[in-house]
Amino acid sequence: MSKLQCFQFPYGHDNYGVLVHDADSGQTACIDAGDAQAALDALTQNGWTLSHLLITHHHGDHTAGLAAIKSATGCRVYGPEPLSSPIAGIDESVGDGSEFDFAGRRVRAIHTPGHTTDMINFHFPEDALVFTGDTLFSMGCGRLFEGDAAMMLNSINKLKVLPPETLVYCAHEYTATNARFALDVNPxxxxxxxxxxxxxxxxxxxxxxxxxxxxxxxxxxxxxRTDDAALRQSLGLVDADEVAVFAELRERRNGY
Known part of the structure; x- marks a missing residue:
């Protein structure tokens, strides 16, 4: 089995989509569909044909191009069960622990509510890849639009137990701001x-x-790192529970 190829492409102000390609089967998946032209251009650039479209959640910057991509490619669309706003065009709804086949591999859905209640992360365990949408960012996490701190902490904890070598693709280029914030609270x-x-x-x-x-x-x-002693000391929450630490971090990041 050949190693999957990943091609990340930008769209919008700071979004990323990713194409995942298997050379043996020729199958290609696209993660999210915020911009149809950007996705179709990426396919053309690589000479790949889309077979799967994987939607992480219902926000428009992840779904606006779904219908056009599906129409242009005939791909099969996988996305979250309609726990938030329904997403038109999904062929197969997935929930926590759902699995489906891609290029002879299993893809596992991890339900990570918090940013939205329908958020799905797509884990490719045999290739040590996870696509985290707006749940886990590089040095950050998503805003709590539809969930609360306890919900999001539980979702983050589902990702923490994946193998440490797992490659994490998130959906936005927020890292520089996240790094500045992280240094403020964990200098x-x-x-x-x-x-x-x-x-x-x-x-x-x-x-x-x-x-x-x-x-x-x-x-x-x-x-x-809500259990880290130095971080807790910096926040003035040495003896607080992890939900309180997480909530304080998210509230401070909101205003950063």
Whole structure:
């Protein structure tokens, strides 16, 4: 079985889509559908034919191009069960633990409510890939539009237990701002200091900071470190429970 190829492409102000291609079967999946032309151009650039379209959640910057992509390619569309706003055009709804086949591999859906109640992350376990939509960002997490801190913390904890070498593709280029915030609340974290410097170098060259690895997030992302003593000390929440720490982090990040 050949290794999957991933081609990340930007669209909109700061969104990323990703094509996932298997050379043996010729199958190609696209993660999210915020901009049909950007996705179709990426397919043309690579000479790939779309077979699967995987939708993480209902927000327009992830779904606006769904109908046009489906019409142009005849792909099969997988997306979340309609727990939030229904998404027109989905062929197969997936919930937590649902699995389906892509190029002879299993893809597992991980339900991660918080940003929205319908959010699905797509995990390719045999290839150590996860597509986290607006749940987990590089050094950050999504805003809580439809859920609360306890819900999102539980969702983040589902991702924390994936193998640390897992490559994490998130849906937005928020890393530079996330890094500045993370340094404010966890200033003595040496791994974070090094990562922040690398992010600055990448953005100075207008290069992507995504993907990241789960190991890097465990070391640098404050939202995955709610049990860290130094972070708790910085927040003044040494003895608080993890939900309270997470809620305080999210509230501070909202106003950052």
């Amino acid at each position: 003595d974290n040496q791994a974070l200091q090094e990562r922040a410097r690398e992010v600055s170098r990448l953005r100075d060259r207008q290069e992507a900071t995504v993907p990241t690895t789960l190991q890097m997030e465990l070391e640098t992302n404050p939202f995955l």
